[in-house]
Amino acid sequence: MSASAPWTVPSVRAALLAKKISARELAAEFYARIERRNSELNAFLTLSPERAYAQADRIDATVARGEDLPALAGVPIAIKDVISTRGIRTTCASKILENYVPPYDATAVERLDAAGAVFLGKTNCDEFAMGGSNENSAYGPVRNPAALDRVPGGSSGGSAAAVAADLTVASLGTDTGGSIRQPGSFCGVSGLMPTYGRVSRYGLVAFASSLDKIGPFAKSVADAARILSVIAGHDPSDSTSAAVSVPDYGVEIEQPIEGLRIGVPEEYFGDGLDPEVRRPVESGIAQLEKLGCRRIPLKMPHTGYAIAAYYIIATAEASSNLARYDGVRYGLRAPGATLTEMYRQTRDRGFGAEVKRRIMLGTYALSAGYYDAYYLRAQKVRTLIARDFSDAFQKVDAIITPTAPTPAFRLGEKTADPLQMYLADIYTVTGSLAGVPGISVPCGKTPAGLPVGMQILAPHFAESRVLQIARAVEAATERGN
Ligand code: GLN
Numbered sequence: 255m256s257a258s259a260p261w262t263v264p265s266v267r268a269a270l271l272a273k274k275i276s277a278r279e280l281a282a283e284f285y286a287r288i289e290r291r292n293s294e295l296n297a298f299l300t301l302s303p304e305r306a307y308a309q310a311d312r313i314d315a316t317v318a319r320g321e322d323l324p325a326l327a328g329v330p331i332a333i334k335d336v337i338s339t340r341g342i343r344t345t346c347a348s349k350i351l352e353n354y355v356p357p358y359d360a361t362a363v364e365r366l367d368a369a370g371a372v373f374l375g376k377t378n379c380d381e382f383a384m385g386g387s388n389e390n391s392a393y394g395p396v397r398n399p400a401a402l403d404r405v406p407g408g409s410s411g412g413s414a415a416a417v418a419a420d421l422t423v424a425s426l427g428t429d430t431g432g433s434i435r436q437p438g439s440f441c442g443v444s445g446l447m448p449t450y451g452r453v454s455r456y457g458l459v460a461f462a463s464s465l466d467k468i469g470p471f472a473k474s475v476a477d478a479a480r481i482l483s484v485i486a487g488h489d490p491s492d493s494t495s496a497a498v499s500v501p502d503y504g505v506e507i508e509q510p511i512e513g514l515r516i517g518v519p520e521e522y523f524g525d526g527l528d529p530e531v532r533r534p535v536e537s538g539i540a541q542l543e544k545l546g547c548r549r550i551p552l553k554m555p556h557t558g559y560a561i562a563a564y565y566i567i568a569t570a571e572a573s574s575n576l577a578r579y580d581g582v583r584y585g586l587r588a589p590g591a592t593l594t595e596m597y598r599q600t601r602d603r604g605f606g607a608e609v610k611r612r613i614m615l616g617t618y619a620l621s622a623g624y625y626d627a628y629y630l631r632a633q634k635v636r637t638l639i640a641r642d643f644s645d646a647f648q649k650v651d652a653i654i655t656p657t658a659p660t661p662a663f664r665l666g667e668k669t670a671d672p673l674q675m676y677l678a679d680i681y682t683v684t685g686s687l688a689g690v691p692g693i694s695v696p697c698g699k700t701p702a703g704l705p706v707g708m709q710i711l712a713p714h715f716a717e718s719r720v721l722q723i724a725r726a727v728e729a730a731t732e733r734g735n
Contacts (some may be wrong), residue, residue, distance in 0.1 A: 277310035277328035297412040302373035314539035315589040327370035332425040335376040347391040350604030358543030360457025362485040407437030414441040419485035424472040432682025438694035439657035439707025449497035450689035454489030462571035479503035508719035512546030517650030534698025541730035554642040564683035567634035573616030643688040657694040661704035695724040
């Protein structure tokens with residue numbers, strides 16, 4: 255394996271079977287890379303060499319015995335720090351959980367472990383996954399490996415940057431309103447958001463429970479597919495996880511895309527779209543047409559209301575979910591003369607500014623007298639947006655849009671104005687509200703060399719179709735369009 259070709263799930267497997275490298279040596283190689291680059295990128299918050307080497311040794315012993323290797327044998331994986339990992343500190347990039355060590359693995363993590371993955375460590379993100387630039391981390395921002403003065407996107411910025419910089423083969427992120435897809439676009443890697451309910455949320459620290467999803471980042475669409483096959487599927491510990499059978503996405507991805515109807519909604523190609531993003535997305539669509547897909551213009555009339563609805567629903571759910579950080583049961587406890595004073599001090603010192611802003615917004619939206627005007631209305635808008643999608647999927651097999659209106663912006667560019675930051679989520683929150691699956695796949699670069707992602711959305715549980723189309727775009731992009 256040459257130094258420049260990134261490791262993939264199959265290349266790790268082949269190298270292990272040929273005894274060209276051991277899982278332990280591979281883990282050590284990745285830790286050496288992390289050692290070299292992490293002080294600059296800040297992608298990892300915690301490293302977990304003890305667990306990684308134990309996992310690697312298990313795989314090496316399996317190889318030595320000549321037994322079959324599990325699906326992700328020896329594959330280094332990084333895990334977003336909002337996902338619980340047994341014995342490994344899980345901070346949610348918050349001061350309030352600075353020293354929290356979960357006693358159990360999230361189901362997705364447990365499944366990766368059973369499939370032979372090697373956990374390098376926990377990745378930086380926006381505090382409690384609230385943000386779109388990774389600048390809301392209590393432990394400092396992540397830098398974009400493609401341009402160090404720019405953000406990696408968020409909230410799963412560390413997970414995307416770690417894959418882009420080859421500090422891991424793949425990673426887990428979470429997506430509530432775009433947090434896998436948008437950093438995937440900004441960093442130039444594939445980021446897959448599964449259907450709501452496809453992957454168990456058990457052990458995912460909740461931000462907005464009706465929207466939160468766990469999904470993979472990888473350098474190739476095929477690797478993202480392989481990881482999804484491992485983590486997907488019903489889990490009795492999460493009552494919202496769906497009892498829908500899980501195909502082998504690594505096989506499904508091979509299906510031809512000829513004849514698919516690709517919907518292109520006009521609302522996603524309007525005024526706010528940077529021409530440097532529009533160009534590669536348009537050329538990606540043209541490539542799909544060459545491969546036999548049919549381009550169908552669409553209208554999704556409620557798109558313009560999605561940001562407002564999302565930021566009411568997500569903050570309302572967050573205000574309730576974050577009530578548990580009271581200094582009694584988890585993490586930080588600041589002293590106070592009375593119980594109320596202790597709560598107040600703990601939450602004041604433990605939470606960052608954006609988390610406080612959202613708790614206040616959400617509490618307001620749910621309060622008596624405002625509930626009907628805000629929360630209930632937002633829920634009605636959510637239904638209308640979901641209907642835009644189900645109407646569209648009567649006519650098309652998939653929907654294609656830009657993932658974000660701009661390429662990665664500069665650190666500090668939007669921090670003074672939270673509303674500007676929220677508005678940048680315009681193309682991702684719609685699919686989140688509808689609960690459909692989506693991916694961001696790299697489709698080109700701006701003239702300055704910044705990555706641009708294309709978003710592909712499909713009906714509920716049609717991840718295979720998302721992956722098939724993404725793979726075609728990936729191949730066309732690699733050929734240089
Ligand atoms: N940027 C969006 C927000 O700040 C999405 C975050 C996410 O998906 N976790 O809410």
